[in-house]
Amino acid sequence: MGHRLIVLLFLIIFCPASTFAEDVVVVVNQKNSVNKLTRDEVIDIFLGRNRQLSSGVTALPLDLPGTADEREYFYSHLTGKSMSEINAYWARLIFTGRATPPTLVRSQEEAMQMVIDNRSAISYVNRNKASSQVRIVFELNNK
């Protein structure tokens, strides 16, 4: 038993942080009538291509800080592009006024609170941060 505990502690300490980010979900406000989003719809929302939801609401996407593992995992697995490529894509839009990037929040906790408070907000968070007060509309994991 003691041996297993040591192994478990070892795995927790030395396991790369990114493995904890490998179960990311996209969440919306409970009052938003959208129940499910496709991968393409999530890409359109977070890359500024189309933010009109089927519920008629214009989505307000939120971005986690650049230091969050979930951010890199989300974009790389959603689009197949690196963060550098995503940022180069946004540079083309930001500096030409063609689209507004997702609103930057400071933490997953702040993202959750904004989604709870704002009917238009949509964010990606680690599944274990998803509150019961929001609705999961897309799941991004390695399964």
Next chain:
Amino acid sequence: MVLHHSGLHMTLNLNNRILTTLTLWFWAFTVHAGQVGNITYSGNGYYTIGIGKMLSGTHVNVENYNCPCLISDYAQAAVYDGRSSLQWKPDSKLGVQGTASNKGVSLTTQIVARGASGSADLEWLYGNYDLNDKMSIQLGRKRLPMFYYSDVQDIGFALPWTHLPPGLYGWEAVNYNGVNVRYQDHWERWTSTANLLAGSESNNNSGYWKIYNGRQSRSNINWSNIWGGDLTLSKDWHETRLVYIQSNTQENLVSGEWNPNTQSYTLASSVIYPLAKQQIYGLTFKADYHNWLFHSEIVQIDHPGLNYKDHAQLLALGYHYEQWQPIFTWGRYKGTAVNNGLLPGVQPWNYSQDVQQTVSISIRYDVTATSDLKVQFDSETDHSDPGYSPNYGNARLLTFTYDRVF
């Protein structure tokens, strides 16, 4: 202080350049985003630190340039010349942008300081109003969308090259003052963006014409009755763009003596070329499939009143592997006369063909998610007719850049 006005175009003289640049840096690093009352404001910026070395080429003096020469940006007269030392001015630049917005109305301004021009220029200043979810209108100073990368031509981080392929991305006007209506729509997996624009542009010291009329020359250009539009269709991994723009153009070559103390010309004489119509046609196809990148672009510019045409083509193939992105690029420019090249109202001119071909190998390495390092080898071959002037000859250039957005 000597201030040259050209519409909204402002050029600050040497005495203020350092102060301006320091102010830009301070502003860019201290301001990022915030809110005052109902007004949301944001600040972003970018810079490129570039160095280049001419490896070899045709040794000749052309229009006061000590060649071999490679022109990295025609509009700014950014030229790598034949000096043996490293050169940093042609590709180095710093840009900052500020946007203030409130309920569908926004005001955006962007200032760019370039090593090539040695000045800070107001590149963008426009107001935007969202008419509805799909349509918006912009009024003010904007980039003229002649080419695929026109909008981001200064943002090195958004480009796969250390500088844009000069044969295609080289023209006398890059901005305009006027109005633009943008429409964006979606159906199935297709996204379409259309722009309709109208306006005018004038530049009282064109960098482009210094390439052709001489380093110390001064040419004023005036584009009037600009109108046109572009349409971009994209789906998943590919993108197609069509553009048509037309205008009346006029060049005024001012002869005189440059006074470095007053940073101005003592006017001796001027030649005003006839007002002539130009029609610009462009087609771009771009693919980003898995890790492969493909870019092709064709531009043709007809000058029916001046009896010549410009043709430019670009093909690029690259591959993205982790942080690395090598890309191979081929580009060609050809200027040809039609109707024997008679220039009405001035004199018959014996127009010879102006032809350059450039082959480039570039490697990009993403240092962080917001910065990259690039190295690029350009080999330009001049195939112009022997009688064509100015004939800059061949050039082989090595450039390095560090690009960052913030």
